[in-house]
Amino acid sequence: MSSMIASDYIEQVRKNGYVLIKRAIDPSIAQNLLDFATSFEYSDVERDALLKNQQRLNGYGNNIFNIALKRPDILPLFIRDVQGEIMKGLLNDRYYSSIPADLPNYIMRAMLLRSSLGAMPYHIDSFIPYQGDHTSVVQSAIFLNNSTIENGCTLLVPRSHLKGEYAPQGDNPDAIALEAEMGDIAIWDSRIWHATLENTAKTDRWALIGTFARWYIKQAFDYPRAISDQMYESLAVDEKIVYGYCSYTPLNEFEKTELKTGIDNIKRPSNSVKSLLPPDSFLFS
Ligand SMILES: O=C(O)CCC(=O)C(=O)O
Known part of the structure; x- marks a missing residue:
């Protein structure tokens, strides 16, 4: 990694909306993730189910969703060391005082593995275009193959995150092709106009893409409930925060009334309204 x-x-x-960090990941970790990507297969039944509710942009690549639950060892790559400092700097809410400032208070929206197929159109992933320095959503792509013009690398329009506009469609003369090598990481503000090229080489171009967001933004999956008891027990405090255990939506006021819970009160969410209620609650009647 550079200095x-x-x-x-x-x-x-x-300033530019993105940064490329060269040789950020140990080659053996990148190789291990690549082996996982190339050996993982959804069953036919799972694939049918996924295709039935596929979002438009997911049709331009091979995707393996929900990596955080398939590989519980991976999240620390994104939230510790330099990567973690960058995420905190971009996404921590400085007014979230019940979590110490040296920990994250942002959350994970999604983590998927994708390999480019067709040319993905320009889009933003913050969903809301707006101007200013306040970043709400950040993507971090760990490249597991070399990512080139031939195999469908990312296109980005530098500084477009500050335009306050949705991404125009069609070719963009201001775009750059973000070529990268295995083990590099690209981090971008999700307001940036970005796309991918078509994978004309038809070779693998796997990238592990983590999307992280401020604590009040909706997660792609209900991680606090989906994580197994066994996985929950193995998580460190920073991982529990990033999976949303301090900021999940409570079932009702008896679960909690705080939107931003502190680290002293991290617990698994309830699945049962009844278990939360005092026995004489009017909600029972
Ligand atoms: O694979 C890439 O380089 C970009 C993927 C992308 O734009 C996305 O996941 O939103």
Whole structure:
């Protein structure tokens, strides 16, 4: 990795909307993830179910969803060390005082493995275009193959995150092709106009893409309920926060009334309204 420090990378994301960190991941970790990507297969039944409710943009790649639950060892790659400092710098809410500032208070929206097929159209992943320095959603792509113009690399329009507009469709003369090598990481503000090229080489171009968001933004899956008891027990505090255990939506006021819970009160969410109620509650009647 280069000698740049987290604050330099944060500065680049704020200014240009993205940064590429060379050789950020140990090659053996990248190889292990690549082996996972190339050996994983959904069953036919699972694939049919996934195709029935596929979002438009997911049709342009091979996708393996929900990696965080398939590989519980992976989240620390995104939230510790320099990566973690960058995420905190871009996404921590400075007014979230019940979590100490050296921990994350942002959450994970999604984590998927994707390999490019067709040319993915320009889009933003913050869903809301707006101007200003306040970043709400960040994507971090760990490249597991070399990512090239031939095999469908990312296209980005530098500084477009500050335009406050949805991404125009069609070719964009201001776009750059973000070529990268196995083990590099690209981090971008999800307001940036981005797309991919078509994979004309028809070779694998796997990237592990983590999407992280401020604590009040909806997660792609209900991680606090979906995570097994066994996985929950193995998580460190920073992982529990990022999976949403401090900021999930409670079932009712007897579960909690705080939107931002502190680390002293991390617990699994309830699945049963009744178990939360005092026995004489009017909600029973
Ligand atoms: O695979 C890429 O380079 C970009 C993927 C992308 O745009 C996305 O997942 O939203």
